[in-house]
Amino acid sequence: MDIRHIRYFLEITRQGSISKAAKVLQMTQPPLSASLKNLEDELGVRLLDRTARGITPTRAGRLLLEKGARLVDETEHLTQELMRQGQGLSGSLHLAVILPFAWAYLPRVLGRFREASPGTDISLTDVNPGNVIEQIRNGNLDVAIVATGSASRLQTMYQDDTRVELISKLGISPVLPTRFKDAPKTIPLQDLMGETWLLPMPSLRLPGMTEMLVDFWLAQGLPLPSIKPVTSLQTTLPLVAADLGISIMPPEIQQIARTTIVTRKIDPPIPPMEIAAVWSTAREPSEVATKFIEVLVGPRAART
Structure with a gap:
């Protein structure tokens, strides 16, 4: 079944006539009638009874009215969720923070990210500093925020498959x-x-x-x-x-x-300590990770 035909059927039943539904849908009546006929032919069942009082759903039509409304709602919700994921507005972010008391810097960053991506589920991990690069490399973490004496030195150490960007300094x-x-x-x-x-x-x-x-x-x-x-x-x-x-x-x-x-x-x-963002360059970051990197270091660094 074409979800578009189900939407048309639902509007016809809501309006009680094909002509009224066509006006609401901003289309002409013949293609709307053809859509309804195609749906009935595909299912092999009559969905609407046409009487002098207008159009009423048959028993099969009432079932489609009930189930189809939920299906359309779920489809629209899924479409919106996928679009939000594609825009980095929802999804999940696996973040590690190696900072002297993370609250000295992290709350401001997460506040800005929450405004940019309000639907994201954030997992915050406090990992052993010796393991954080390996976790980035194997994909267990999307981004790490670390405190180091020299971000440039760290970039030189892992330049083959890791990006290190200085984002702040911490007294x-x-x-x-x-x-x-x-x-x-x-x-x-x-x-x-x-x-x-x-x-x-x-x-x-x-x-x-x-x-x-x-x-x-x-x-x-x-x-x-x-x-x-x-x-x-x-x-x-x-x-x-x-x-x-x-x-x-x-x-x-x-x-x-x-x-x-x-x-x-x-x-x-x-x-001061140098606060740096670290992420893998061996794989394409997710849309959510890209959005977070943009909040941290700006759009250009997130895509280079």
């Missing part, structure tokens, strides 16, 4: 236990080098905060401090609050844990 500050609450607003870096630094485990696959700090310390001519690896920066707050070490995070963390930790500036300041 970071020392996070200290409350015994520093009376310390000056700016502390000399040298004064913190005797502390134990709680930092993520270094990763050869994704150079991040720890690698950046080591380069920074060496550039200042300082010996490396004691470093205690942690699984993620999110796990360090209780350790810092317990005076088991210090760390670095976006200064916004002070607003979340203002009674248990202290943030200060240091001299010389730590360079």
Whole structure:
């Protein structure tokens, strides 16, 4: 059955006559009559009785009226959904975020994306930094947002099948236990080098905060401090609050844990982390992923 013929049949029954239905459908009466006859011939059953009072559906016509209305509604819904998917307005997005406390940057991005693609189902994953590139390569993730010391260095490492685009920079500050609450607003870096630094485990696959700090310390001519690896920066707050070490995070963390930790500036300041979007160039990104990349870095980068 042609869904168009079913639509015509439904309109004829609604209007009670072929001539009225033709006016509503903005077509002439002969092709509408022909469409109804073709539908009845195809099904081998009469759908409408023509009486002096007008047109009324037969028993088969009443069944088509009930089932056909649902079929037309479902078809229209499917058509709209497919069109929205093609425009990147709905579907699913598998996103990973490797950030020092993702809420320092991610909420603004997701807010803009929700306006551009309100029907998208977003899956947010916190994966091990060492595995994020592999997850991008094998298609488990559409896009990753990572914090690194150098986006250009990361692009050089994975230039064969991965795109890395710098999208922002994120300032970071020392996070200290409350015994520093009376310390000056700016502390000399040298004064913190005797502390134990709680930092993520270094990763050869994704150079991040720890690698950046080591380069920074060496550039200042300082010996490396004691470093205690942690699984993620999110796990360090209780350790810092317990005076088991210090760390670095976006200064916004002070607003979340203002009674248990202290943030200060240091001299010389730590360079900001570079926030980069990462996606595969080995396959065509989905329409939804393309829309998200456009929100992050602009239309041109999403299609090159």
